[in-house]
Amino acid sequence: MNKVIKALISTVLTSALILTGCTSASTASKNNEKKDSKTKVGFIYVGPVGDGGFTYSHDQGRQYLEKELKVETMFKESVKEDKAEVQKVVQQMIDQGANVIVGTSFGFQEGMLAEAKKHPEVKFLHCSGYELAPNMGQYFGRMYQMRYLSGIVAGLKTKSNVIGFVGAFPIPEVIRAANAFTLGVRSVNPQAKVKVNWTNTWYDPAKEKDAALALIDSGADVIAQHQDTAGPQQAAESRGVFSIGYNTDMSKTAPKANMTSAVWNWGPYYVSQVKAIMDGTWKSEKYWGGMDANIVDLAPLTAVAPSEAKDAIEKAKEEIKSGKSKIFQGPLKDQKGNIKVEAGKVMTDDEMWNMNWFVEGVEGTIPEK
Incomplete structure (x- = not known):
């Protein structure tokens, strides 16, 4: 009888230990799952963070996101606009736990789209592109509004009636910027013209400076x-x-020259998107805020x-806000009339967008593709 009781006690104890072990493993699994489900955002930059320009503006947005939502972020600087390179960086970030990827340059689009298709569980936000996927959205701002306003400043300031515009690449984003700027210039100074000089690079301080010097030499x-860059x-x-600066306030980099800058404020957008992802309400879309x-x-x-x-800027601002001015409204002629x-x-x-x-009023050419 004692042997039977001992056997029963042993069986009960063993079963309890097994159940306890299962419960611990299950709890640990759930805890790990919960830990892994935390939102972690990876940012891919085309230039160095400290450049005081486009990348810097996005990094300010990243820091704002961290502060507002207390989420963990990571970033990679100076990533080439190359599909394979972008895919490699995206995969590294996902391996480090990122479940939201933000690509901040037009040329990242192809690589990000490929990775979005491979990782449907990850959300992708791409800046200034046009490709969408169920888990990849596009975003940009109506910077042409600020281009128009800054053009007013330039048009009122010029004495030679020749204004230089250093452009990165001959893509719609930059063409639209030069056009809106020119319309602003000529709204206050119909005799002025804007000369465009292409650098075919987003980030090359020396090349950008040389392009500007060439424009100055031309009047x-x-x-x-x-x-x-500045x-x-x-x-x-x-x-x-x-x-006239761009991306961030560039007055400190050229205090004797800079009159104003058309600037980005990415933080509120990043907060709204990541919050929607966390809430489960996010949807892929093309965002173009002004x-x-x-x-x-x-x-x-x-x-x-x-x-x-x-006063001229305040008046133009009110007209844009009220809808009286759409900027790109007829009659509009091209440079050939x-x-x-x-x-x-x-x-x-x-x-x-296209x-x-x-x-x-623009002097310059758009190379044929």
């Missing part, structure tokens, strides 16, 4: 840019002419800006 007394601003400062969404802005006018610029937008018509978002022609 430009104001330099604007669609580039990632190279063009520094060129203007070195030659005693004036400048000044009403606070994603684009104009840096404060500096002491070297023309005195009449403040052909009507591209009839009077009374407004360019659609799709037409603006813009491949220069408006009247």
Whole structure:
């Protein structure tokens, strides 16, 4: 009888231990699952963080995201716009636990799309592109609004009526920027022209500076840019002419030249998207916010800006906000004098997004693909 009782006690104890072990393993598994499900965001940058330009503006947004939502982030600087390279960086981030990937340059699109298809469980946000997937959205801002406003400043300042514009690549994003800037210039100074000089690079301070110097040598007394660094601003400062910055407030890099800058404010967008991902309400979309969404802005006018610029900008701002001014509204001619937008018509978002022609007043060419 004692042997039977002992056997029963032994069986009960063994079963309890087995059940306890299963419970612990299950709990550990759930805890790990919970830990793994935490939102971790990886940012891919085309240039170095400290450049004070485009990459810097996105990194400010990343830091804002961390502060507001307390999520973990990581980033990789100076990634080449190469499909294989982008895929490699994305995979490394996913291996490190990232479940949201943010690509901040147009040329990252192909690599990000390929990885989005491979990793349906990961959400992808791509800046300035057009490809969508169920788990990949596109985002940008209506920077052309700020380009127009900064063009007003340049148009009022120029004495030579020649303004230089250093452009990165001849793609719609940059063409649209040069056009909106020119429309702003000519809204206050119909005699002025804008000369475009391409660098075919997003990030090359020396090359950007040289492009600006060439424009100054051709008569430009104001330099604007669609580039990632302050190279063009520094060129203007070195030659005693004036400048309009881009991406971030560039007044400190060229205090004697810079009049204002068209700037990005990515933080609120990143917070809204990551919060939606965390809440399970996120949907793939093409986002294109404007000044009403606070994603684009104009840096404060500096002491070297023309005195009449403040009132002119405020008036133009109100017209954009009210809808009276759409900027790309007819009649609009191209640089050869052909009507591209009839009077009374407004360019659609799709037409603006695919813009491949220069408006009247621009001097420069768009290379054929």
